[in-house]
Amino acid sequence: MQKSYKIEVDCANCANQVEEAINKMDEVKSCSINFMFQKMTLEFEDSIKEKDLLKQVKKVAKRIEPDFEVE
């Protein structure tokens, strides 16, 4: 499943680092962050619960950029 989310990330470099870190997560097939549009596209297995995954993604992202938010 592929889904887009509106996110809040303040610096371009952090956005790149967050993208890299999320891509390393086992549950995520691929992640791409568009800093300019403040959008994150996630690809993951249908069997994974979206809510749980987002929680995890947020946790990973917040370690890098404390201001990171998913709407």
Added chain:
Amino acid sequence: MSKKLKKRLIRIIISLCLFIPLFIIDKIFDLSTVIPNFNEGWLLPFGLYLLIYLLISYDILIKAGKNIIHGRVFDENFLMIVATIGAFVLKEFPEAVAVMLFYQIGEFFQDLAVQNSRKEIASLMDIRPESANLIDKDGNIKTLSPNEININDTIRVNPGEKVPLDGVVIFGSTSLDTKALTGESLPRDITVGDDIISGTINLTSSIDIKVTKKYEDSSVAKILKLVEESTNKKSKQEKFITKFAKWYTPIVVISAVLLALIGSLVSGDYVTYISRALNFLVVSCPCAIVISVPLSFFVSIGRSAKLGILIKGSLFLENFNKAKTFVFDKTGTLTKGNFAISKVVPEANKDEILKYASIAESQSSHPIALSIKKHIGSPLSSNVEIQNIAGEGIVAKYQNETILCGNEKLLKHHNIIFDKVNEIGTITYVAKDNKYLGAIVIKDEIKEDAKEVIDYFNKNNIQTIMLTGDNYEVANEVKEQLGLSDFKASLLPQDKVMELDNILNNKKENELIAYVGDGINDAPSLIKSDIGIAMGALGSDAAIEASDIVLMNDNLNSLFIAKKIAKKTMRIVKENIIFALLVKVSILVLSSFGIANIWIAIFGDVGVALLCVLNSLRSGRIKL
């Protein structure tokens, strides 16, 4: 300006208003000597500067604290804190405050620039419909979100409203403004039975539409998605910057540590070397380049979208700029594709020839068939038995008569004697019951802006090759008129793909081939080429899907505009990368020899960031 930014601006202004007077007073009166008979006189200026420091950097302190708990030592916030605390320790109080102050000013302007271009692009891409007026069974109108409308629902679009979903007009006729999608300002007229595309604006009168696609499959949603995902395909420059940013900070920090350690040990003058090392930390953030490169691409891609040119990623902007060979499909790309009968030979038999041709072509949707039908009016027959012979034409049986309608090969295969017609154009021969009747000459018009675009390519040493199913004479005439480099004629659809394969196989390494087609039946070519460009793609999902650059309108001129934007954007990106690297490296080198002090480092860092960002914004103002 957002609330968050406004708050930061106020903080910066207050800090500046406190810092500048304090700095001047300190320089004139030397605050450390103000209190008489006090050995620790430095405590007074230290305390005052520290207050301003805390005011301007408390958010960074918090962030740095959080990040260091997570073990991120190469975090820019943390490094700025180290650099400034270091300056405090060395009793360079004003420097410590200035580093933070200017760092914040730089960040503020960067964020402001990013926010403004975001807003600008968002308003350009303002094609998202807010609501749809559903007409229910009883004829009542309910206003809903476009997401709630189903296929086969009927909706009403009033003048001034955006068409929310793709559909077919079932009542009324009106003019549509397609500017937001195609960049073309000429309104399109539309009436019952016509397809209507979401994202256009209804200009003159109310129409009812039967919805044919759900919102998420409608043109408007697809286009928005495409633009928003346009950063997924990153250019070489963007990839370089990401990699660079990853290594730059650690390398600078490690060099700073080494400089401080080795310098101090060798010379014994640890104050000098630690202060030089602090300069390194001041320029350790790669943010200036990291933001300016994607910003340039973003601004350009947004600008192009406004002009009806969708670019699916910075990679394609880069490749489009590099491509030295453009392969064009002829019909619908270089020419209008509106075939018209230019001549019938012999003229005396005109009515008979056209009558039989129209019978034979009655079930075909080939452009040539359409032009014959258009000339004749309504189709004549229903009981026709049609046999299509690929690459030759049609054999039709109608009321015991056998009609042949096609090219030379068809007549030769049936051993029919005919007079070869030496006219330029597509020639369709017509025969009935093995007797030759005559021929129809059909010609396609070259697009008005084709010559200008090909001239531009020629001037820039770009090869232009045309592929066409037409015969040699027709193709050659187009080639001569436009000044194309080369052409291949008499190609069947599958031959065109093979011909493109040939070109792709024989190209030199690093050479890029662009293919320009109308996307109607050349999806394989669009996909195979290095850069697939579809023209007149508004409403054609297949073309939008298959291509890398989508020209929503039919003008070749868009190709020319896209080329200019790509060229300028790439220049700006390169300028930024080279300029930022040069300044940063110079500061590092000069600092390590003690030539550049911390003030130069501050201005170098913040100045570079601002200049790069301002330069990036130029992408949106390229003259066309």
